[in-house]
Amino acid sequence: MTPTREPLSRDRVLRAALALADAGGTDALTMRRLGQELGVEAMSLYRHVANKDAVLAGIVDLVIGEITLPSTADGWKEAMRSRGATAHQVLMRHPWAPALLMSRTNTGPAMLRYIDFTLGALREAGFSWQLTDYAWNTMDSYIYGFTLRKLSFPIAEADYAEVASAHLHMLAGGQFPYMAEMTRLVGAGNHPGEPDLAFGLDLILDGLERLRG
Known part of the structure; x- marks a missing residue:
């Protein structure tokens, strides 16, 4: 049986972005890299976050x-x-x-x-x-x-x-x-x-x- 993939959500996107920033700083955090980490195309992210600036705002708030x-x-x-x-x-x-x-x-x-x-x-x-x-x-x-x-x-x-x-x-x-x-x-x-x-x-x-x- 194929395992069910966890659905994409704003929280999941931000948690993955936070991990990327912690590992390599905000310069390493790109929408393309974030999509790769989540196993989706970068365009899919925009249903949950407007842009990279919104991602940065979100992960600052998580911190x-x-x-x-x-x-x-x-x-x-x-x-x-x-x-x-x-x-x-x-x-x-x-x-x-x-x-x-x-x-x-x-x-x-x-x-x-x-x-x-x-x-x-x-x-x-x-x-x-x-x-x-x-x-x-x-x-x-x-x-x-x-x-x-x-x-x-x-x-x-x-x-x-x-x-x-x-x-x-x-x-x-x-x-x-x-x-x-x-x-x-x-x-x-x-x-x-x-x-x-x-x-x-x-x-x-x-x-x-x-x-x-």
Whole structure:
């Protein structure tokens, strides 16, 4: 008996597109390649998605849908801290996503839910509308930027100490004393050298707390 092929649907198209983007980035995601992955002609895809731009919008929303929205029972700061950490983890699983999030208008249902939760948590905590808007955008700018830096930085975290030691000779002679001191600390294993998401996020949250007061 010939196995029954799973019918094509928008969700199936987007899930396949997400897998392609994760494997090779959005440049590897073409309608032709997507059709091949699904075992159909590319023209068949257009019954479910308008074009590649619609596919990109759809898979960005799938990624945002993976971000768990935390409870606000322990306060707005803990909720925003958890939200930021989870968003970073999700975006690290999908390295192509941060650039798209910052370069396009994303209005899918998961994104709208994500934004509405954030606005609601801040408003219920007593922030004005203006400060809520500033807070939301500042937090997300930091999270997306931090994630992009981590994804694109040319040195792996495990290699920091080795790379620092290898470059220490360039800082001999006292011309760059503070850089030399930091490099020695990293090379000796006394400082990780890798930025910590929580450090910067807590600075933002503490600053927002003062403004809220």
